[in-house]
Amino acid sequence: MRLLSAVLFAVWLLAVSHAVAAQRIVTLAPHLTEWAYSLDMGDTLVGVSAYSDYPEAAKALPQVADYNGVNFRALMALSPDLVLAWEGGNKPQDISRLKQLGFSVFLSSVRTPDDIADELEALGQLVNKERRAALLASEFREQLADLREKYHRATTTPVFYYSWTSPLMTVGKDAWANQLLAVCGARTIFTDAPNDYPQVSIQEVLRRQPALLIAATRSSAQQASVFWEPHRNILDAPLITVDPDVTSRFTLRLLPALSRLCGSVSSIRQSQTASGKH
Incomplete structure (x- = not known):
């Protein structure tokens, strides 16, 4: 029993150690900007990508990336403790450079509608918003399943x-x-x-x-x-x-x-x- 408790504690400790108490977040794609607001983390955003126009508050934030790539000088001036990047949308060399510079990077790689819920949950776990993310993901999956059943x-x-x-x-x-x-x-x-x-x-x-x-x-x-x-x-x-x-x-x-x-x-x-x- 003590061994089991020790193992569970070790698993919990590992999960906590991987969580990020993010206070300054930069997003490099519009969907990631929306995810931050969906998780009630809009007040932690310090920089966003071009076309981050929803919700309205996102329009006022400094832009650090567009179709040309990441503006590293602008991004580094914001001193983010977490960068949300998009695999497939951001340049691979930009993502690699972010990691080489020592930034904590959450990488989104949505391929299917179902991935939206999965990745939102993963982000929620990373930034200590597990409950909020789990609720949103559950609602999304349920509504998506309803649409599939109704229109199949x-x-x-x-x-x-x-x-x-x-x-x-x-x-x-x-x-x-x-x-x-x-x-x-x-x-x-x-x-x-x-x-x-x-x-x-x-x-x-x-x-x-x-x-x-x-x-x-x-x-x-x-x-x-x-x-x-x-x-x-x-x-x-x-x-x-x-x-x-x-x-x-x-x-x-x-x-x-x-x-x-x-x-x-x-x-x-x-x-x-x-x-x-x-």
Whole structure:
């Protein structure tokens, strides 16, 4: 019994020793900025990345990173005791340099929607916010599971999801957006693409005849539809939009937006089925 108690104490001591009583945090990606606020740690943020625009308070913080990379002079001047970095978003050489300089680095590497909950919990454990993180993660997992159950279909709806028109850019099988579509019982029409974000021709889109067009844009659906007007005699698929600032970020705000997307896909699918189009 004493041995068991000693082992448990050693495990607890090891966990505590790895926790960080962070007082000065820098985030190098917008989703990590939101995570800090979600964990009620906004008052510890001293620097953020470009496009950290949610919540509103984040806009007032100094920016230490953008698409060019990390501004090390600016970051070091802030003397952070914890840096939240994004593997896949931040340059590998910048992450390596942070570690070489002796900074404590939390590395986010979200690949699937489920990873959001897992990584938020991991961050919570690191910064002594276990309870808050566990609650948020549990709620996220439950709501995500509900969406999957509600919108699962044996036959998925073929969708053309795009973020740019010049050039025309879409998503492949393993892209983040296609994982969101999968929750909604839909799929990209370019599952055979050689990479996750291929450039395609409008002729190929017309040939594949998607049941739905989804534009990731801050423009209105009416504005986005202008691009397709010359081709409406060939493709009469309806068009909807999603806000890329929400759907492309790995944050808790994703689920309400995903719920709306799934609802739209489901409504259009039912309408098309009733009319005999698909």
